[in-house]
Amino acid sequence: MSAISEKMSWPEEGLTRVPYRVYQDQEVYACEQQAVFRGATWTFLGLEAELPEPGDYKTTFVGDMPVVVCRDESGVTRAFENRCAHRGALLALKNRGNTREFACVYHNWTYDLSGKLTGVAFRRGVNGKGGMSADAKPESQSPRSFRVEVYCGLIFGSLSADAPPIETYLGPEVAARLRRVMKEPVKVLGTYSQLLPSNWKLYIENVKDTYHASLLHLFFTTFRLNRLSQKGGVIVDGDGGNHVSYSMTNTGGTGSEYERDKMRSADAGFGLEAPQLLEYVDEIGDGVTLQILSVFPGFVLQQIFNSLAVRQIIPKGIDRSELVWTCFGYASDDEAMTARRLRQANLIGPSGLISMEDGAATGFAQRGSAGAGNLLSVLEMGGSDVASSDSRVNETSVRGFWKAWRRHMKL
Amino acid sequence: MSDIELRIAVDNLLARYAHAIDDDRLEEWPGFFVEQGIYRIVTAENLERGLPLPLMLAESRAMLRDRVNALRRANVYEAQRYRHGVSSTLIDRIDSARVRATSNFICVRIMQSGESLLFASGRYLDRILLEGEGGLPQFEERVVVLDSRAIDTLLAIPL
Structure with a gap:
């Protein structure tokens, strides 16, 4: 594939401008499959808690590539392309299951739990006729194996030998904030998907955009749950591509900036009839009520009060993506804590009182910029650089995403 | 209550609920429970x-x-309407005051652009109190299984 830099150039303003073309162009999409998803990056593949027993597997995606994630007989987590060496058919057809081997249904070629080809049906023919010659090497087209690293119960995979070890890739501050949530064994509470009408990058920018939270998500501000005047900050790490944003319980400032600017979010004045929705226990003990963490290219770890979840954004073409949510608690949770997490699930996901807008807003950006492929969007909140900040009126971590993306895309 | 009367009462509750949602009378929604x-x-x-x-x-x-207050005053979403189809209701008596009802539903979502999408299908698993407020049946529990x-x-x- 020719380099994308032969087809387009990045605007000379640098990280404060993003060409709308990157959300619309099939060549950009194809290039990032190779350079980002199959490049020197780590993609989140699932929770270790999803695969408790040997033989447990799930299917997922790394970019467009279908992938099997599996716990082998010795307990080691493996990941390999969900593609038969023969004709490219899927090896695992179900979302999850338990098995001793994988057999392609098309011609019954078989694979062990590490994705190694172990059998070719009728390889030596039948009754001395047919079959493959003795020097045939179908193994040469085997499904690709991933490097797998499990970090605090999170399974990451990479196809590249050049990706640094996962802890280095995360960066020290993001790794510490990740360990803060993944502090003990977890149990899965459930999963669902949200189909987004936008390019995958518009969603991950939305996650990193601390500026929008109290402006788009009016539930927060209407109930005075989170204002940008509240103590918090944003950390950019791992060469720009990873971030953490957080806010604390104790509020600062009066919030008068909202009234002054006559924003919709100042239209407050009603309370919850059933405030148990937000009844919160500071289970980590540091006063951080909200922490959103992202790892390049498409992983998100969320703590919103006691609602814990991992999210994985999967591209499905230039203008579609699938956001997979997996909510969890700790294995040690009592019934009251589980009930609390389930109640707070009202805040998140496609029906989330504080998150439903994200699915729509990224679609608005995709649709609004449809005729603007040669024009640029603006990212100047908080200046032009990529650095941690104690103000969330800032787009530093969005610029950080583009810094990392451009490095991988060589653009 | 005879089986026929029971079916009419349950069907009536299911229909009134679907019309209230589809007609955007969300303020009436809590009253069905x-x-x-x-x-x-x-x-x-x-x-x-x-x-x-x-x-x-x-x-x-x-x-x-x-939830209704948040939808009306806080949440941001494009104008849209639903059209429900509810069918194949099975009714089982729990005791003299309550029944379980299982129904199929499909829901079409209509956007202001005119796009109509088969948005959701599934089952309603209901536990219904036959003589609730005003003598009308009400849901003790409604589980929507997508x-x-x-x-x-x-x-x-x-x-």
Whole structure:
């Protein structure tokens, strides 16, 4: 594939401008499959808690590539392309299951739990006729194996030998904030998907955009749950591509900036009839009520009060993506804590009182910029650089995403 | 109550509920439930795996009213309407005052652009108090089991 830099150039303003073309162009999409998803990056593949027993597997995606994630007989987590060496058919057809081997249904070629080809049906023919010659090497087209690293119960995979070890890739501050949530064994509470009408990058920018939270998500501000005047900050790490944003319980400032600017979010004045929705226990003990963490290219770890979840954004073409949510608690949770997490699930996901807008807003950006492929969007909140900040009126971590993306895309 | 009367009463509740949602009379929605009524939207996949995660959960009429208030005053979503089809209702008596009802539903979502999408299909698993307020049946519990694990864009208006 020719380099994308032969087809387009990045605007000379640098990280404060993003060409709308990157959300619309099939060549950009194809290039990032190779350079980002199959490049020197780590993609989140699932929770270790999803695969408790040997033989447990799930299917997922790394970019467009279908992938099997599996716990082998010795307990080691493996990941390999969900593609038969023969004709490219899927090896695992179900979302999850338990098995001793994988057999392609098309011609019954078989694979062990590490994705190694172990059998070719009728390889030596039948009754001395047919079959493959003795020097045939179908193994040469085997499904690709991933490097797998499990970090605090999170399974990451990479196809590249050049990706640094996962802890280095995360960066020290993001790794510490990740360990803060993944502090003990977890149990899965459930999963669902949200189909987004936008390019995958518009969603991950939305996650990193601390500026929008109290402006788009009016539930927060209407109930005075989170204002940008509240103590918090944003950390950019791992060469720009990873971030953490957080806010604390104790509020600062009066919030008068909202009234002054006559924003919709100042239209407050009603309370919850059933405030148990937000009844919160500071289970980590540091006063951080909200922490959103992202790892390049498409992983998100969320703590919103006691609602814990991992999210994985999967591209499905230039203008579609699938956001997979997996909510969890700790294995040690009592019934009251589980009930609390389930109640707070009202805040998140496609029906989330504080998150439903994200699915729509990224679609608005995709649709609004449809005729603007040669024009640029603006990212100047908080200046032009990529650095941690104690103000969330800032787009530093969005610029950080583009810094990392451009490095991988060589653009 | 005879079987015929029972069926008419349940069908009437299901129909009034569907029309209230589809006509955007969301303020009437909590009134279809008893005071401590439960409303949950879950996926069939999670239900079959024994996983409790809801997309929406209300444990009282007050929580339902909070959801309506948020939809009217806080949440941002494009203008859209639903059209429900509800059918194949099975009714089982629990005791003299209550029944279980299981129905199929499909829901079409109509956007202002004219796009009509088969937005959701699934089952209603209902526990119904036959003589609630005003002598009308009310839901003690309504569990909406979605056939699909995936939601297009967002699920703002209740099903």
